[in-house]
Amino acid sequence: MLNKQIKLKWLKTSKLNFISGFRARLLLLVLLSLFPAVGLIVYTTLEQQRSAIAEMQKQAVQLVHLVASNHTQVSEGTKQLLILLSQLPEIREGNTAECDRLLTNLLKIYPAYDSLSVLNPQGKTICSSDSARKSINIVKESSFQSALKTRKFAVSEYQIERVSKQGTINYAYPILDKTGKVQLVAIAATNLAWLNQLATQVKLPENSVLSVFDRQGTLLVRYPEPQTWVGKTLPKEIFDRMIQAEGKGTEIISLDGVPRIFALAAINDVLPQTNAYVGIGFPQSVVYSQVNERLTWNLTALGIVTVLGLIAAWVGGDIFFLRQVKSLIHSAQQLKNGNLSTRSELTNQTSELGLIARAFNEIAEALEQQVNELKTLFDFIPVGIAIAEDPNWNYIHFNSTAAKLFKLAFEADGCKISSQGLQASPYKLYHQNRELLTHEQPLQYAITQGVKVKDLELNLVHEDGTLITLLCYAAPLFHKNGQTRGGICVFLDISECKDAQQEREQLLQQKQTARAQAEAAIRVKEEFLTIISHELRSPLNPIIGWAQLLKSRKFDEKTTARALDTIERNAVLQAQIIEDLLNVSHTLRGNMRLKLAPVNVVTVINTAIESIRATAQAKNVTITTQFDSNAGVVSADTNYLQQVFWHLLSNAVKFTPSGGKVEVMFDTIGAMAQIQVKDTGKGITPKFLPHVFEYFRQENSSTTREFEGLGLGLALARYFTELHGGSISAHSLGEGKGATFTVKLPLLQRQQREWNLRIEKQVEQASALEESFGKRGRYKA
Numbered sequence: 001m002l003n004k005q006i007k008l009k010w011l012k013t014s015k016l017n018f019i020s021g022f023r024a025r026l027l028l029l030v031l032l033s034l035f036p037a038v039g040l041i042v043y044t045t046l047e048q049q050r051s052a053i054a055e056m057q058k059q060a061v062q063l064v065h066l067v068a069s070n071h072t073q074v075s076e077g078t079k080q081l082l083i084l085l086s087q088l089p090e091i092r093e094g095n096t097a098e099c100d101r102l103l104t105n106l107l108k109i110y111p112a113y114d115s116l117s118v119l120n121p122q123g124k125t126i127c128s129s130d131s132a133r134k135s136i137n138i139v140k141e142s143s144f145q146s147a148l149k150t151r152k153f154a155v156s157e158y159q160i161e162r163v164s165k166q167g168t169i170n171y172a173y174p175i176l177d178k179t180g181k182v183q184l185v186a187i188a189a190t191n192l193a194w195l196n197q198l199a200t201q202v203k204l205p206e207n208s209v210l211s212v213f214d215r216q217g218t219l220l221v222r223y224p225e226p227q228t229w230v231g232k233t234l235p236k237e238i239f240d241r242m243i244q245a246e247g248k249g250t251e252i253i254s255l256d257g258v259p260r261i262f263a264l265a266a267i268n269d270v271l272p273q274t275n276a277y278v279g280i281g282f283p284q285s286v287v288y289s290q291v292n293e294r295l296t297w298n299l300t301a302l303g304i305v306t307v308l309g310l311i312a313a314w315v316g317g318d319i320f321f322l323r324q325v326k327s328l329i330h331s332a333q334q335l336k337n338g339n340l341s342t343r344s345e346l347t348n349q350t351s352e353l354g355l356i357a358r359a360f361n362e363i364a365e366a367l368e369q370q371v372n373e374l375k376t377l378f379d380f381i382p383v384g385i386a387i388a389e390d391p392n393w394n395y396i397h398f399n400s401t402a403a404k405l406f407k408l409a410f411e412a413d414g415c416k417i418s419s420q421g422l423q424a425s426p427y428k429l430y431h432q433n434r435e436l437l438t439h440e441q442p443l444q445y446a447i448t449q450g451v452k453v454k455d456l457e458l459n460l461v462h463e464d465g466t467l468i469t470l471l472c473y474a475a476p477l478f479h480k481n482g483q484t485r486g487g488i489c490v491f492l493d494i495s496e497c498k499d500a501q502q503e504r505e506q507l508l509q510q511k512q513t514a515r516a517q518a519e520a521a522i523r524v525k526e527e528f529l530t531i532i533s534h535e536l537r538s539p540l541n542p543i544i545g546w547a548q549l550l551k552s553r554k555f556d557e558k559t560t561a562r563a564l565d566t567i568e569r570n571a572v573l574q575a576q577i578i579e580d581l582l583n584v585s586h587t588l589r590g591n592m593r594l595k596l597a598p599v600n601v602v603t604v605i606n607t608a609i610e611s612i613r614a615t616a617q618a619k620n621v622t623i624t625t626q627f628d629s630n631a632g633v634v635s636a637d638t639n640y641l642q643q644v645f646w647h648l649l650s651n652a653v654k655f656t657p658s659g660g661k662v663e664v665m666f667d668t669i670g671a672m673a674q675i676q677v678k679d680t681g682k683g684i685t686p687k688f689l690p691h692v693f694e695y696f697r698q699e700n701s702s703t704t705r706e707f708e709g710l711g712l713g714l715a716l717a718r719y720f721t722e723l724h725g726g727s728i729s730a731h732s733l734g735e736g737k738g739a740t741f742t743v744k745l746p747l748l749q750r751q752q753r754e755w756n757l758r759i760e761k762q763v764e765q766a767s768a769l770e771e772s773f774g775k776r777g778r779y780k781a
Helices: 002-020 022-033 035-087 096-109 130-134 142-150 194-202 236-244 284-336 352-380 400-406 419-423 442-449 495-537 540-552 557-579 581-589 601-618 638-654 713-723 748-776
Strands: 113-119 125-128 167-176 182-191 209-213 219-223 250-253 259-267 276-283 384-388 395-398 415-418 427-431 453-462 467-478 484-493 597-600 622-627 633-636 661-669 672-679 727-731 739-746
Touching (some): 035 167, 142 182, 236 259, 259 284, 284 352, 384 400, 395 400, 400 484, 442 484, 467 495, 540 557, 557 601, 597 601, 597 638, 601 633, 633 739, 633 748, 638 661, 638 672, 638 713, 713 727, 713 739
Antiparallel strands (some): 113 182, 259 276, 453 467, 661 672, 672 739, 727 739
């Protein structure tokens, strides 16, 4: 079975080689050169066929016109006969015996007529020939009725006689009295058998037919074999095609299945309603016989010429061309196998092959020179190169640079190491601190996977501990069919570049660290100045508010006293802020000092409410409170705790529209005091909610924003709350749905433990910032 498959494969290959070979193409060229002759023969044959068809059509049309002319003459003769009969006394006087004898004798003289008879207008037979008495009554025939009606000669439709099964036609002529009325009607009935005699006289070709059709395509006469085909009807599409080609002829398949060329012509009798068609058909085999004989002779002669031409091309091509081509192919095979010194011996010829041979020698010489240059470049280029010439990397060629990097022996003819030798080599390759196996190394990986390897950084480690950093590039080499045939790998020693890069990265890291420290110091200074301006402005709001109210309107003593008290309290607060500016700077540096004391949270909240009430009243915002009667006491700095609540209330009033409401709630939950400030104002979008407590963050920071401020209030509130060991959070259902801020502070009994942890954290932050400011210098106003 295997031998059979090998044999079939060899035969298939040999067949393909022959088809694609020069000899086969030369033979094909000879065959192509014969195509014009074949085309000329085909064209000549078609023209002869068209000429034969045209001639046959012409003959058929002539015969049809002859038949139609004879038929018309018969009709005209019948008319004259009936006119003559109408003048005879025997006919006009109605002498039956004399009339019968006369008509019988006339029928013998004119055998083309089936019968002769005379009828009165009522259809009664006055006299007739013997055969007429056996025929059917023709009173209802179209010719009789037409003669009575028009008083002129009339011809009936073509019809098939029921008894004889032959095509017949009736002629009628009216005999008028002296007053012009129809006295009698002379009738003559004739069949179409005379057409068969005409066909015999004409001597039609074998298998030719002569036919008469009525207007529906029914055969009235058919020569030969009338008994078989008379009464049959042609298919409508065939009969219509014959009528359309009337007078020209057309090719059809007859009812007997024989292809014929048919010519058709109308029979124009005296009366148009008697129109029928006579047709003659010649078989196509007769028409094409002479043409086919000529075609056979021409093709035979062309075949002989073709065989002689192919033999000449086979022998002459081998002698004058193929031997020289094979010599060139042999030289090309030698060059392909690596023999760069091979040259063609056909350079002395002056033909095109000589030009090809000289061009081949020039190419071989240039290729040899380029290969020698590449070998020199391969051996002396300061870049390591390794080449595998087979897909299994059985042997790998290294240039001198690569051999030096890998510490391999390099001889005069180069360095060629087998795969087993590479596995035993005293070095290892690492990538990202992992040793690479043999199939994972760049060259082997590129060959097995069929992909390129680019910018791969490897560490080459020798037995003596020498470390070399290599940048590797590898790519597979492919055959024309896409199969891998080997690969090439390039190694660059980047050890010095790597060391220089690490030094640059260290310098850059140091520079970035110094810059970050400087930027942090500048940011601390800017934040410090911002807080100063913000905190100085906060107590001025109630002072200015009440001062403007006292200046613009008159209050009772109680209100005036409360206003003055508020002004005094905020002025004292501002003075306290100014005195504590140094403590604010400590806050930004992380070493702020609190003046802790037991504080009633409700008192601090009320104080903050009073400081903001004037602003709320001016904006028509209502502030309500809901406090737990069992409110606890916390350990806090009253001043900073009041700032927490003031910032929350100021923020709520600022973002609540006129007519809105701000609600302050205080309750104790376990060991924690919970204070909530809830408003019906602008609300906070979900996107901005996570950033609401960050320094200098505002949802709308454009210069045309509706609400002013530096974005420090909530950030300070969070800082002061966390400084007291508490927490602060914000909640909002979305824009336009208000916001709720919740502050949780530890009650006095729990606060002491958390305070100790807070102090330790502050000490660590202060130490870190002190070290940073110590490097950059102290802040100067």
